[in-house]
Amino acid sequence: MKTAAERQCRRLLEQLSRYIDGDLTAVERKAVAAHLRRCPCCRTMADSLKHTVELCHEAGAARLPADVTRRARARIASLLASDRSGRSRT
Amino acid sequence: MPATVTKQAHANPGVSRAGSRDTDYAALLRAAQAGNQAAMERLLMKSQEIAYRFSLLVCGHADDADDAMQEALLKTYRHAAQIKDPGAFRTWLYRTVKNACLISRRRRVGEPARLHSLDGDSLSLDGVSQPLELEDPGRRPDQVLENTRLRRALDRALLSLPPESRLIVFLREVEGLSTRDVAAVVGISEANVKTRLHRARLSLRERLEAP
Numbered sequence A: 001m002k003t004a005a006e007r008q009c010r011r012l013l014e015q016l017s018r019y020i021d022g023d024l025t026a027v028e029r030k031a032v033a034a035h036l037r038r039c040p041c042c043r044t045m046a047d048s049l050k051h052t053v054e055l056c057h058e059a060g061a062a063r064l065p066a067d068v069t070r071r072a073r074a075r076i077a078s079l080l081a082s083d084r085s086g087r088s089r090t
Numbered sequence B: 001m002p003a004t005v006t007k008q009a010h011a012n013p014g015v016s017r018a019g020s021r022d023t024d025y026a027a028l029l030r031a032a033q034a035g036n037q038a039a040m041e042r043l044l045m046k047s048q049e050i051a052y053r054f055s056l057l058v059c060g061h062a063d064d065a066d067d068a069m070q071e072a073l074l075k076t077y078r079h080a081a082q083i084k085d086p087g088a089f090r091t092w093l094y095r096t097v098k099n100a101c102l103i104s105r106r107r108r109v110g111e112p113a114r115l116h117s118l119d120g121d122s123l124s125l126d127g128v129s130q131p132l133e134l135e136d137p138g139r140r141p142d143q144v145l146e147n148t149r150l151r152r153a154l155d156r157a158l159l160s161l162p163p164e165s166r167l168i169v170f171l172r173e174v175e176g177l178s179t180r181d182v183a184a185v186v187g188i189s190e191a192n193v194k195t196r197l198h199r200a201r202l203s204l205r206e207r208l209e210a211p
């Protein structure tokens, strides 16, 4: 049988993503924050989930490899050049 | 035409900052439609960057990236002028890239899945080149190393998610789309996006924590 504390932690886990995203009502947010203050286990969970999300954000900010960027630029240049020459013929 | 876009585009023509998060696509599109060449070049670069990350992180087949980038480039160039609602451009772009990546996969349909090559330390998701570098020159070398390790672990963890969850995480977390835009690209409800995103985050976290 689950204890009341376990049930609270389970409910908190379900709300964690919305908490991280700032997607909770003020009342819900306060309740989650209060639980996190007194429950080290959920605090660890919240921190590590937040870290996972941040890691994904960093992946989106990563620079592309130089050779990939070079090829991308060359593709743009050749597209624009062929379009210009196509248009000047007509 | 918003002054900031014009200024940025002229100061750095054709060169775009990495990442999608801070880009104002609607403003960029409006500038391109008004005949601003630098804005058009940035837009064409953005669409290719998205296609590259998509190939790498969602499809897990970086050797398809060139095909997907070419397709995204052409589609963006051909359709940019016709898009009536610049606010809808971003979701259009991601749908286009999604389709471009699926098309380049279909061309190689006879090939075996390459996910098995993801074990071991010689991991190179790219197959041909290095993993994405973090744009963070201010960090200490040990942090950079730690981040490279984590990034590879993340790439691996992402590829272990079911395809649709992977797509949702990619759009929401990596590319920074709103849950509403993710719902529009994937074709599911916003509530569904939130639920799946939460599940996917939990399982990513679990995999990243695993030794």
Ligand SMILES: [Zn+2]
Pocket (backbone or CB within 6 Å): A008, A009, A012, A035, A039, A041, A042, A043
């Ligand atoms: Zn708890």
